Amino acid sequence: MRHKVIYIEGIPVRLLPRKRRSIRLSWDRRERLIHCFYPRSLSSSILKEFLEKRKRRVRELYSQSFVPVESALLLYRGKEYRILLNIDGNGQDFIRDDFSKTIKTPLLNDEVLFFQRWRDYLKREAPLYFEDKIRTCEKKTGLKTSIWRFRAMRSRWGSASAQGGVTLNTLLVMAPGYVVDYVILHELAHLKIPDHSPRFWNEVEHFMPDYRIRKAWLRDNGNRLLSLY
Ligand SMILES: [Zn+2]
Numbered sequence: 001m002r003h004k005v006i007y008i009e010g011i012p013v014r015l016l017p018r019k020r021r022s023i024r025l026s027w028d029r030r031e032r033l034i035h036c037f038y039p040r041s042l043s044s045s046i047l048k049e050f051l052e053k054r055k056r057r058v059r060e061l062y063s064q065s066f067v068p069v070e071s072a073l074l075l076y077r078g079k080e081y082r083i084l085l086n087i088d089g090n091g092q093d094f095i096r097d098d099f100s101k102t103i104k105t106p107l108l109n110d111e112v113l114f115f116q117r118w119r120d121y122l123k124r125e126a127p128l129y130f131e132d133k134i135r136t137c138e139k140k141t142g143l144k145t146s147i148w149r150f151r152a153m154r155s156r157w158g159s160a161s162a163q164g165g166v167t168l169n170t171l172l173v174m175a176p177g178y179v180v181d182y183v184i185l186h187e188l189a190h191l192k193i194p195d196h197s198p199r200f201w202n203e204v205e206h207f208m209p210d211y212r213i214r215k216a217w218l219r220d221n222g223n224r225l226l227s228l229y
Contacts, residue, residue, distance in 0.1 A: 005033065008051050010223040011062045015047070023050055027061050034061055063227035074103060074118070075224060077129065078176025083108065093117045115228055119152055122173040126150040129173050133181055141207055143188040154229045157183045157218060160190035171225040175217070182214035 004015045012033035013025075017040040024037045038047055051058065072083045079101065086095060086104035094117070095104040107114040127150065138144050146164040153159075153169040160166045166187045172180050185208055193200040204211050 006048075006051075008058045009055055010220060011058055011227075013051065013058065017042075023047070025054065025057060025061060034058060059223070059227065062223070063229070075174040075221070076103065077173065078179065085109075094121050119170070119228065123150065123152065123170045125173045126168070126170040129177075130168060130180065130184070133177065133184055137181065137184045137188055141185065141188055143191055145188065145191055152229055155226065157222075158187040160187045160194070162194070164191060166191070169225075171228060174225045174228075175221070179214050179217045182208060182211055183218075185211070 003017070005012050006015060007013070013036050014028070014031065014033055016035055016037050018037045020037060020039055022039070023042075026035050026037075028035045036047075036051065073080045074083055075081070076096065079098075081096070081101050081103045084102050084104050085108040086106050093105060093107060096102075097104070105114070105117075107117055130148075130150065134148060145160070145166045147166075149165060149167040150170050151167060152171055153167070156169065157172060158166060158168045168180075168183065168187070172183060185204060189200060189203045189207075193203055208214070
């Protein structure tokens with residue numbers, strides 16, 4: 001019997017009622033999702049509440065167990081790539097083949113190194129991916145900031161400081177272009193309106209009437225990016 005799968009912040013958790021007294025969470029390599037063993041007597045509302053409270057743990061389990069095996073998929077500029085072992089390695093950590101949608105890497109057998117190098121790679125790619133978008137958005141809105149910074153962040157896509165600097169999360173290199181455009185606009189709009197008041201959202205909507213669709217992508221897929229932090 002296949003048991004129910006629920007999603008905690010986009011992470012799949014399979015609910016497995018057992019004859020036991022406590023709740024246990026573990027990563028299942030084969031299914032590539034989290035297993036939650038819990039006492040049969042527990043009501044689903046209490047179980048849900050428990051999982052909501054343990055969001056951090058769920059996220060931790062998910063990111064730790066993201067092992068790049070041969071069948072692993074990674075997002076790059078919004079497209080899914082299959083990761084392959086590159087045995088002949090020509091000195092490059094990652095070789096992208098956009099045509100066959102693969103990324104070849106000699107790092108597959110070293111999990112820790114793999115993600116560290118992947119984050120470095122995204123950081124190097126960030127200016128190439130972001131810069132045109134930034135110029136276009138600045139031109140469109142007339143909003144400009146003193147300095148743009150790019151770095152990996154654990155829980156936010158961007159930030160705008162009172163001094164006028166804007167920081168973008170380099171993990172966004174994994175997201176589609178239309179989503180990055182939204183984050184850039186969002187942060188630029190904060191230079192004018194620092195809060196998330198209706199006035200702020202009107203400003204965003206004025207320049208990007210379909211911003212909700214773009215924002216929804218981050219809600220639905222964001223964890224695949226942030227879990228690599
Ligand atoms: Zn904001």
